[in-house]
Amino acid sequence: MSKFDEAMVTYKETMAEKMGIKDVDENLLKEVMKGLGPTIYRDDASKVSCSDDEELTRVRETFLIKKLGLDNSPALDEAIKEVCNQFGSSNRNKYRAVFYYLLTKKFNKESIYQ
Numbered sequence: 001m002s003k004f005d006e007a008m009v010t011y012k013e014t015m016a017e018k019m020g021i022k023d024v025d026e027n028l029l030k031e032v033m034k035g036l037g038p039t040i041y042r043d044d045a046s047k048v049s050c051s052d053d054e055e056l057t058r059v060r061e062t063f064l065i066k067k068l069g070l071d072n073s074p075a076l077d078e079a080i081k082e083v084c085n086q087f088g089s090s091n092r093n094k095y096r097a098v099f100y101y102l103l104t105k106k107f108n109k110e111s112i113y114q
Contacts, residue, residue, distance in 0.1 A: 004033065007033065007040050007097070008029065008033065010095070011029060011033075011095055011097055011098050011101075012026075012029070014091075014093065014095060014098060015098060018087075018088070018091050019086060025101075025105075025110070028101060028105070028110055031113035032101045032113060035100075035113065036096060036097055040096070045096070047093060047094055047095055048084075048094045048095075049094070050084035050087070059080055060077065063103065064076045064079075064080075064103060064107075068109045068112055069109075069112070070107060079103060079106050079107070083099055083102045083103055087099075
């Protein structure tokens with residue numbers, strides 16, 4: 001099994017077992033993973049720290065605004081907090097690919113990855 005496939009299994013298991021998300025759009029998750037490139041293989045870079053304001057600003061600026069093309073508004077920060085809560089504070093592995101997948105779904109921007 002390739003490292004990419006291993007990461008996919010890990011992400012799907014996290015979503016199902018720790019977040020209660022059973023219905024995963026595998027094609028979208030794969031495309032989000034591809035968009036992140038080698039980041040998914042680096043331990044620190046592959047995760048989002050919800051307690052780091054600079055990290056959350058990067059998510060808003062580089063992903064939500066630049067990648068998804070959303071306008072800067074308080075709704076973006078609310079969505080980021082919602083996804084942080086969805087992972088839960090006890091879940092230390094807030095995988096960036098899953099985080100971005102959930103934000104993409106939340107804003108109905110799946111077409112960006114097609």
